[in-house]
Amino acid sequence: MSKPRVIYWFRTDLRLHDSPALKAALDLNPEAFYPIWCWDSHYVYRARVGVNRWQFLIDCQNDVSQSITKLNPKSKLFVLREPAVTLLPKLFKKWNITHLVFEKDTDAYAKARDQQVLESAKSAGVQVIIKSGRTLWDSDEIVKANRGQPTMSLTQLQNAGNRLGDIAKPVETPTSWPDPGDMDVDFEHQLPHPHPDFNEEGRNGIDWSFQSGIAGPNGDFSAPTLDELGFPPATTPYKGGESVIMRQLEELLADEEFIGKFEKPKTSPAAFSPQSTCLTSPYLHFGALSCRYFYHKVEEILVRRRKQRKTVSTPPTSLHGQLLFRDMYFGAQAAIGPAFSQTYNNGHCRFIPWHLPSKVDPETRLVTGGYEVDDEEKEQWLHRWTHGMTGFPWIDAIMRQLRLEGWCHHLARHSVACFLTRGGCYISWERGAEVFEELLLDHEVSCNAGNWQWLSCTAFFSQFYRCYSPVAFGKKWDEDGEFIRKYVPELRNFPKKFIYEPHKAPIADQRKAGVRITGNGSQTTQDGVPIYPKPMFDFSERRDICMQGMKDAYKAGMYGNDPKVLDGTWPSAFSDNSEGPTAGNEAGPGGLSSWQEADGSEEVFAEIGLPQNMSKPHGKKRQASQSTLDGSLMKKPGKK
Template identity: 60%
Template sequence: MASKARVIYWFRTDLRLHDSPALQAALDLQPECLWPIFTWDPHYVYRVQGAANRWQFLLDCQNDLSASITALNPASRLFVLREAPQTLLPKLFSAWNVTHLVFERDTDAYARARDATILAAAARAGVTVVTRSGRTLWDPDALVRANAGKPTMTMSQLQAAGRKVGPIPPPLPAPTSLPDPGAMPLEHVEDTHHHHHPPETTAGPDLNARWREGQDAGYARLAGPQGDFAVETLAELGFAPAAATTPHRGGETVALQRLDTVMADVAYAATFRKPQTSPAAFAPASTTLLSPFLHFGALSPRLFYHRALEACSRFRGAPSAPPESLTGQLLFRDMYFAAQAALGAAMAQTVGNPQVRYVPWHLPSKVEYVGGASYTIDHPQAEEWFQRWAAGTTGFPWIDALMRQLRHDGWIHHLGRHSVACFLTRGGCYIHWERGADVFAELLLDHEPACNSGNWQWLSCTAFFSQYYRCYSPVAFAQKWDRDGAFVRKWVPELQRLDKKVIHEPWKASPAELRNAGVALVDFPGVGVDMAPGTYPVRMFDFDERRRICIAGLKKAYEVGLHGDHDKVLDGTALDLFADAGEREGEMEGQELGSNAATAAAAASRPGSSSSSTAKAKKRATGPMDRYAKKQKVR
């Protein structure tokens, strides 16, 4: 083994130089060689492949980081290597005589499994692994320990755990120099084909399987199409030039500039109250738009936190406080990360999750593909509603505007997410929150698995939040925030000239009003069929009626009181408990659901309902089932 340290610094989702405890740890080794590498991780590659916007943002971050590294050492850059880290790193260990591997910890279920593999390989190769926590304010595992090993399900739990763990570390400065990279021989590393083929894994959804075909050409070389380790272009990834439609650009440089701009407006930063920011504001948005940078690690949450505190200290007046303040937003992020750290893969799904309520939603995930994008179409109407929701053709202008902004820009305001999420689940369609989470996962620039799952659970009232009778109206909420309809006009140009009195409920417009606006309300032509120019669909249901049905359905589900780790959820028989209630969500006569036999059969054949999880389910089920029994007796 070499006497001096020869270090691989492995960038994953920490694409920055400032406040990187892991990078600092690497430099503290005073290495003879330091290779800053970014591996192509098929798990993430295939998840984002359908979303050119996210690719663009990632490439922005990589390019910016590469330039910053070169500025610190002209011989160095970000070396992008196109192979799964599980197979690549062990080969590099020996080919490059590596002594240390350094990276930032990641608590996603997939990342934990991957890193366990890497750690074992490093141990076999005699390579020392150094990791640090830098993705969150506190180390999520430390928060879990401080919360008695349980997931943090409320803000007060998170804050109490945070107090126990200790003060949030101040941000570290960016390094002023970097060691040379060593020689990077690949002769004995490189195979001839399929470096980036995905390893066998069921640890997370493969959202973009339909995009995978035809994407393999041109990446046979470990060091990229040009053989120079360069960051690829969108074209090299197989996207059309105009595929990325978002105006939002990535990179640490942009992130730090944007942070400066936000904090320069001391009054804005110090009095920020999230619930009072407008979901209809655009150019500029009412919030900071820093979340995509946090996701890709181009901005440190600790730097953001301490800069926000600094703004409060400079403000002459009463600053806002958590949970509504800017710092409060970061605390919520840590709450979801710590919940995920305790729950593991179950965080992203209902089945097996002790914290998530069972609700017999439409379009449930196929149990044998837990966490995947495969689901059971239990009701054709629900499937059509889901497709219309995802495409922004529901006939509710507010919902459609938000979904179109999401698809085009990759970002919508938090309250907009509330609005469309409530609409899809407990406040309209009664469709499984996992379907909505899948769509957000594909389209959001700032998609963070823990926060996405947690927020969908929150909005569907299956965890974190339970006041299901508070329901967002696609009309009233729109009228509150988009009084004149400017937001709808931007994203639903069909309604551009419609009077503001009816812009959020065009079904109430008179024939003359529609004629004057140059728009015709038409029956939805069908999933996959383009709307004719100058037409807009009739609303896909009566919202007030659907709200009543959904609230009744949630009431029933709360009475039944099952959670995702209950026997009946694990074996697929939970649905039976809703059979004697007539329609499981209290739907009207003549609207009964299609057969659920397929769902039940699929669930029953699930291989993984082990005895240990069953025992755990029994143990936990006592409370909810007691409650159910009591209610039954009272009746």
């Protein structure tokens, strides 16, 4: 019998420590072992990925590659420039593969992709081993233990977890690494279709990461560079990689007071250099840090402190609580599926007639990626929020920190999310989720969608009268406005008295601080003088309007799968002057205020085999992150 020839397919598990899937692969004692990464067109073109997350991913890939090479100089992370669905069948054949091993993924897109890979493996006679390692418990098992229902509260998650038993102990880190086999990739290189490219706006050049052949420009299977992807240099100060976080974690764990007494609500959203929290989320996202490893390391400290009769914090506010919330969102997504990241046809998401609603396809019941501009003013508010030009310094500082660094504190996210949705703009949480998707290093589909639902009071949380003030909340943490001075530098020298409401400062104070408070954010200087915009609305006025709107929507009591939401008769449940596009008795499905049939652009994409829900967005380049498999592929003439 021939010895195993194994492909280990790295995805969002870019680590060597505590990887049950990697251990299972190595336990096969393979004759040839191929640790690979398939460069995926979904990530390159169809997901919204900003430059900072690109850099972080590439850091993680290079780091794991170096760790592999340390164990075996003949090996590394072999990055192959072709999507898995077309590439793997060719590799199975060319490399005589007997086993394919990977970590289980729960995102809708990844699930569809993996299903397709599973089928091709089956027909090629390749054995597939899949292990769970991305969450504390296997999310599908959690759902079963929760009577098939999505985990919509931490208690549900904890009860389901208790039924499943203890969180798996970390598995050992490999100390040796088998040789790869022959690396022949002399077969047809199938290029993914580059259109539509939703990351076009972020690029300053064209993407040519697929153009240089399967093994890349040097033929050495290296990870693409930002330059190859057509991106400018990244601006984040954070560096990806398993070895980076393992070093940082050692320092974090050394501070047993901090770990043992950690309470999220007591950490400051205004703290920077250093931040008030651990900043492990980007590493958890890419799997550079195992959540189970982290959980058990924290547990060791808690056990020690309990023995010493020292105080320990508990879920939901403790560090364990944060990891449990993550599992809760994964469990919710695992049960609800692709609809989890949208309102339409989501029975667990309250229907609220937000402005700028997502366009939907009543056939597939998925969002199409575009949104409707029901009100030009709201479109401008969204733009100003996105770019940190709202005229509310606390909000703008957070949004600029997010864009620049790819991260902001959890409570800061609360603040800006509340402001965009139920506590200010009354704009769809799905618009905010898209912006976060692009900008966050730690963007996790389930956590992002779940937290936006939480903050907008459409699911998980419902006390909409708890509304963050863009002035008071920041002041509570940072009276002097140091955070604002750091990220909104035009206000650096503004008097403390007015730093949260600069438009209230007398002209003399403005002149002294070297900035004028004027305009709508479309300019940064006027007559050579730096300017900062006036607030884009009266906050307390907007808060009252939003709260009344939320009351109306809660009274209507509809969810995303309500027949009236599905067929567009939902406005009959609202008075015409309720906030949002609520006039009349009929509108479009979802929260749309009108409904037109496809405008023709959809057909173009249908032609190249793009699934409906990934069809070109109307007007703006936007798309759903959680969508079905990107099947759009085209053949490059000739061989590699």
